[in-house]
Amino acid sequence: MKRLIAFLSLAALCLLSTEVLSQTTFTGTMSQDWGDGGNWTNGLPAPGDEAIIPEGLVVRNNGVIDNFGIINNFGTIDNFGTIDNIATINNFATINNYGAINNSGTITMDNFGVIINDGAITNDSYGYVINYGYIISEGTIDNFGTIDNFGIISGTINVAGCTHTNATNYDPSATADDGSCLFSQTAYDAALEDCPECINEDQIDEGFSCIEIWEPVCGCNDVTYSNECYAFYNGVTEWADGECDSPNPYNPDFDNDNMISVNDLLALLSVFGDSFVSDAVCGNGVIEGDEMCDDGNDDPFDGCNNCQLDGSPQD
Secondary structure, eight states, X not given: OHHHHHHHHHHHXXXXXXXXXXEEEBOOSSOSBTTOGGGBBTBSOOTTOXXXXXXXXXXXXXXXXXXXXXXXXXXXXXXXXXXXXXXXXEESSEEEESSEEEESSEEEEOTTOEEEESSEEEEOTTOEEEESSEEEESSEEEESSEEEESSEEESOEEEEEOOOTTSTTOOTTOSEEOSOOOOOGGGGHHHHHHOOSSBOGGGOOTTOOOOOOOOOEEETTSOEESSHHHHHHTTBOOEEESOOSSOOTTOSOTTOSSOOSHHHHHHHHHHTTTTTOOOOOTTSSOOOTXXXXXXXXXXXXXXXXXXXXXTSTTO
């Protein structure tokens, strides 16, 4: 019985395996253009197809290739456009990239595989690159996923992550900060002991880019910062969760964007609502808003000047 079940399972597997991907092979009959269906034995590669570039042929991409199947390259791919790989690229020969390769699937390079990159390669968080060949880069490679290198990679690979050692999620392998760093007050207790003042100039980094998230903290300097990252890199050594009760009159950079501009004035005005704006019309004989008097004239010597009583703060 077990043998019969095993036989039936094998038969079912064989039946399923007959539903292989459709194949289309590049011939270059019309030109080197990937996007010309006349250059392929079975028309342009459709989603799920296996596209084969034979040895000795050169295919040129000037548009966008969305790969949801398999590309087996034994020739040369010259990419001047964009290749978005969602599935698999097996490179046994050469890919010259002058445009962009965005990988969310798997790119495998054998011992003779070469990628010459003069453009941009992005390996996203779902991407996987297995290199047994050569990746020669004069462009940019941004890696958010996994690269297993058993061959040679020349050039710089930017590994995204948190590069700041004081962060709770510091990534020692990261070479390009992605703004994901997280900070806690506890992490800076040692720094606070060394510098008990509210502002530690040694930790000020105006060029650091914090993650844009509104989790306000009130610094020991009575300034509200968007989050603890902004507080720390503005030199603040202590802070508490939440906004400060009132704006700091000595901080002209009210919105903490490291620039003094009209936005700071607007932010300041928003705190006080419409207390700076009055709908009162001085001189109409009606006491309105913050008017102390309104005698309907502009005589400054009759005891009511500019709708304020003589001797008032606005006199």
